Amino acid sequence: MTKNLVIVESPAKAKTIEKFLGKDYIVRSCFGHIRDLPKDSNAVDIKNGYKPFYKVPDDKKTVVKDLKKLANASEMVWLASDEDREGEAISWHLTEELGLKENKTKRIVFHEITKNAILAAIENPRGIDMNLVNAQQARRVLDRIVGFELSPVLWKKVRPSLSAGRVQSVAVRLIVEREREITSFNITTYYKVKAEFKVKDKTLVAEVPGRFDTDKEVEAFLNSCINAVFTVSDVEVKPATRKPAPPFTTSTLQQEAGRKLGYSVSRTMTIAQKLYEDGHITYMRTDSVNLSDFALAAAKMQISGQFGNHYSKVRKYTTEISGAQEAHEAIRPTAFEKLKAGADEGQKKLYDLIWKRTIASQMAEAKLEKTVITISNSKNKESFVAEGEVIKFDGFLKVNIESSDDDDENQSSGLLPVVNKGDVLPCNHITATQKYTRPLPRYTESSLVKKMEELGIGRPSTYAPTITTIMKRGYVLKDKREGEIRSFKVYNLKGDKLSSAMKSETVGAEKDKLTPSDIGKLVTDFLQEHFGQIMDYHFTANVEKEFDEIAQGLKLWTNMIDAFYLPFHQEVDKTIANVEKVTGVRELGIDPKSGQPVFVKIGKFGPMVQIGETSDDNKPRFARLQKGQSLDDITLAQAMKLFDLPKVLGDFEEKPARVGLGKFGPYIQHDNKFISLGKDDDPYKISFERAVELIVQKRDSDVLKRIKSFEEDANMLVLNGRFGPYISFNKANYRIPKTQSPSDLSYAECLEIIEKQPAPKTAKKSR
DNA sequence: CAGTGAGCGAGCTTCCGCTTGACTT
Numbered sequence: 197m198t199k200n201l202v203i204v205e206s207p208a209k210a211k212t213i214e215k216f217l218g219k220d221y222i223v224r225s226c227f228g229h230i231r232d233l234p235k236d237s238n239a240v241d242i243k244n245g246y247k248p249f250y251k252v253p254d255d256k257k258t259v260v261k262d263l264k265k266l267a268n269a270s271e272m273v274w275l276a277s278d279e280d281r282e283g284e285a286i287s288w289h290l291t292e293e294l295g296l297k298e299n300k301t302k303r304i305v306f307h308e309i310t311k312n313a314i315l316a317a318i319e320n321p322r323g324i325d326m327n328l329v330n331a332q333q334a335r336r337v338l339d340r341i342v343g344f345e346l347s348p349v350l351w352k353k354v355r356p357s358l359s360a361g362r363v364q365s366v367a368v369r370l371i372v373e374r375e376r377e378i379t380s381f382n383i384t385t386y387y388k389v390k391a392e393f394k395v396k397d398k399t400l401v402a403e404v405p406g407r408f409d410t411d412k413e414v415e416a417f418l419n420s421c422i423n424a425v426f427t428v429s430d431v432e433v434k435p436a437t438r439k440p441a442p443p444f445t446t447s448t449l450q451q452e453a454g455r456k457l458g459y460s461v462s463r464t465m466t467i468a469q470k471l472y473e474d475g476h477i478t479y480m481r482t483d484s485v486n487l488s489d490f491a492l493a494a495a496k497m498q499i500s501g502q503f504g505n506h507y508s509k510v511r512k513y514t515t516e517i518s519g520a521q522e523a524h525e526a527i528r529p530t531a532f533e534k535l536k537a538g539a540d541e542g543q544k545k546l547y548d549l550i551w552k553r554t555i556a557s558q559m560a561e562a563k564l565e566k567t568v569i570t571i572s573n574s575k576n577k578e579s580f581v582a583e584g585e586v587i588k589f590d591g592f593l594k595v596n597i598e599s600s601d602d603d604d605e606n607q608s609s610g611l612l613p614v615v616n617k618g619d620v621l622p623c624n625h626i627t628a629t630q631k632y633t634r635p636l637p638r639y640t641e642s643s644l645v646k647k648m649e650e651l652g653i654g655r656p657s658t659y660a661p662t663i664t665t666i667m668k669r670g671y672v673l674k675d676k677r678e679g680e681i682r683s684f685k686v687y688n689l690k691g692d693k694l695s696s697a698m699k700s701e702t703v704g705a706e707k708d709k710l711t712p713s714d715i716g717k718l719v720t721d722f723l724q725e726h727f728g729q730i731m732d733y734h735f736t737a738n739v740e741k742e743f744d745e746i747a748q749g750l751k752l753w754t755n756m757i758d759a760f761y762l763p764f765h766q767e768v769d770k771t772i773a774n775v776e777k778v779t780g781v782r783e784l785g786i787d788p789k790s791g792q793p794v795f796v797k798i799g800k801f802g803p804m805v806q807i808g809e810t811s812d813d814n815k816p817r818f819a820r821l822q823k824g825q826s827l828d829d830i831t832l833a834q835a836m837k838l839f840d841l842p843k844v845l846g847d848f849e850e851k852p853a854r855v856g857l858g859k860f861g862p863y864i865q866h867d868n869k870f871i872s873l874g875k876d877d878d879p880y881k882i883s884f885e886r887a888v889e890l891i892v893q894k895r896d897s898d899v900l901k902r903i904k905s906f907e908e909d910a911n912m913l914v915l916n917g918r919f920g921p922y923i924s925f926n927k928a929n930y931r932i933p934k935t936q937s938p939s940d941l942s943y944a945e946c947l948e949i950i951e952k953q954p955a956p957k958t959a960k961k962s963r
Numbered sequence: 964c965a966g967t968g969a970g971c972g973a974g975c976t977t978c979c980g981c982t983t984g985a986c987t988t
Contacts, residue, residue: 205981205982206981206982206983207982207983225982225983226981226982227981227982227983228980228981228982228983229980229981229982230981230982232979232980232981233978235977237977255983255984256982277981278981281980282980282981283981285980285981286981286982332980335979335980336978336979336980338978338979339978339979339980340977340978340979341978342978342979343977343978343979344977344978345977345978346977346978347976347977347978348976348977350977351975351976351977356975356976357975357976357977358976358977359976359977359978360977360978361977361978361979362978362979363978363979364978364979469983473983481981481982654979654980655979655980655981657979657980657981657982658979658980658981661979661980662979665978799967799968800967800968801966801967801968804968806968810968810969815968816968818967818968820967856965857965858964858965858966859964859965859966860964860965861965863964863965865965870964870965872965915988917987917988918987918988919986919987919988920988922988924988929988931986931987931988
């Protein structure tokens with residue numbers, strides 16, 4: 197007979213807590229939510245007060261069974277799920293599903309996994325807060341209604357299998373709008389003027405603070421500087437400080453790992469999960485910047501020991517993001533004396549980032565000395581200004597400098613040469629460089645997360661999955677963009693000689709930036725037009741206010757849902773009944789050969805170009821748009837070019853080698869085999885020789901891939917794939933059990949493996 | 964894997980937020 201059963205959400209947490217509590221307690225985890233609305237569309241009884249119907253999903257059945265057994269055998273069950281809306285609901289679902297009696301159930305909460313916090317929680321148990329549970333039910337039901345009523349509208353009016361929701365649709369909107377801002381951005385040019393002065397054996401570079409808009413203005417200014425006398429008119433030295441950033445939350449960790457380590461949001465989370473499971477860091481899904489008293493003391497000790505007392509400064513941070521639920525601590529190392537941790541290079545780097553950020557957050561501010569030198573010009577009102585910054589005391593900069601999203605080149609320079617007011621400075625030369633104005637950058641995964649967090653959309657546990665969803669639906673893609681070469685003008689004034697030259701630079705090279713697809717734009721426009729309320733950037737913030745009122749017992753959750761549902765559902769019905777299917781059709785012009793109109797639109801299989809309308813005596817021609825092409829801006833010439841392929845390049849071994857554009861990009865087809873073109877191959881320009889080279893290469897790599905083939909049947913192969921060896925039989929793939937060695941398999945053994953395994957998905961789909 | 968684009972109809976898709984493994988070709 198167990199005395200006490202404690203239930204927490206995460207298994208790693210359970211292990212830690214069990215150590216704190218001693219033998220009278222066993223601690224188990226429920227692995228998050230144990231019940232949810234099932235997938236069928238009747239999970240919410242709308243006519244009956246929105247009564248939700250909950251079900252234990254299959255993969256949670258054993259968890260629930262085990263917990264039930266333990267609960268029945270315990271004198272007291274302590275529900276220790278997180279202290280937020282979702283956590284309260286988890287405790288309530290556990291109560292219901294495990295059939296817990298009130299007199300032997302207690303609800304406890306803590307925000308940090310420290311012995312003191314847990315003992316204090318046990319001293320202060322409470323009951324389940326049904327108001328908070330109801331706020332969660334409102335959240336859950338609202339999301340279900342929005343998602344499961346809007347998505348079918350898209351299936352009917354745009355394309356099957358699409359999805360819409362409170363979070364994902366707004367995330368896509370952000371990306372669509374940013375793209376349109378970039379496309380419509382009006383690039384203008386201006387000049388920045390810099391001068392290099394001689395100060396004894398050193399040089400001082402100073403800049404005119406403003407801009408010059410035209411060649412004429414900048415030339416006039418530079419000409420006026422000929423024979424000018426430059427005098428130091430002011431030297432200002434003032435102290436400045438810089439403070440460390442707060443410790444990591446999920447969102448800021450994703451941002452820093454993205455910028456500094458190049459990790460995707462989901463990669464960061466997978467790695468953090470490992471560090472957490474191995475006990476190196478605290479929980480990685482959190483919106484709190486709070487550090488426990490234990491952590492504050494431990495950080496202080498570490499900093500004092502490693503850097504000295506004067507580097508330590510205890511700082512308590514408070515969360516400013518609205519809608520934060522703060523069930524956990526910030527993400528921090530569990531033991532600061534561990535300077536390194538992690539099982540591989542990826543984990544080590546992420547741990548290092550977390551260690552530095554947390555330690556820095558508890559360190560003294562950096563003390564700087566900022567110097568501003570102003571240099572006047574005897575012939576002109578424009579002064580030159582030089583700014584420099586000198587670190588007097590490094591403080592937290594000793595361990596950490598956080599990066600920023602705008603990777604501009606505006607780093608302030610270091611130490612400036614010493615000058616005094618009234619000094620006359622000889623000028624080496626003055627340059628004016630042409631600059632281009634720039635639109636806001638495209639979102640990266642992590643800058644999107646940052647924006648979503650600001651808007652209160654999504655939660656730490658959903659940032660990564662949301663990004664996966666909008667990419668999987670094809671709304672958004674991660675693009676790699678080659679830079680373009682752009683020329684700019686540079687003037688140089690040396691002595692009394694003004695010259696100019698053209699230079700060039702590569703700009704706009706991007707990788708891992710999010711861009712919307714045609715379908716993403718189309719769906720966003722459609723939803724904006726008919727469901728503006730859901731697409732409003734403040735929609736989530738507004739409903740959060742109402743959830744809070746429900747949590748405080750000021751409002752009935754069913755009333756809130758009722759007020760939302762009636763008008764929303766009407767709009768859904770109206771849209772289904774009255775609105776035409778959208779295709780994003782655009783006429784590009786007339787095909788010069790056939791005289792027929794050329795259109796682009798979203799077809800059954802995605803964006804396509806079509807020549808001519810369908811009629812009894814006309815069969816239109818079709819071609820799919822290529823990667824990087826968009827309905828919005830493809831030209832007639834580009835569209836017509838798509839019809840040049842496929843074409844035969846020549847015969848190789850008496851069989852034609854064809855080049856074409858397929859679903860997966862450009863390919864060579866030869867002898868019933870398809871070979872993807874290389875990155876640098878242009879399908880329109882590729883030579884026959886290059887095609888043959890690719891065909892031969894493919895044969896070689898196929899041989900390398902082959903581990904074993906059999907005389908009995910040429911269709912049976914043991915191959916080496918991305919996930920290790922596998923069996924390929926009649927174009928279907930089968931896993932090889934870990935107990936068997938792939939290279940030693942006999943034909944009979946292969947057949948046996950195939951028989952034991954269920955028909956693979958690929959075989960099913962192809963039917 | 965590398966095609967397809969008539970029209971009809973059956974049957975399917977879909978949300979957000981808690982948690983980890985199982986699984987992928």
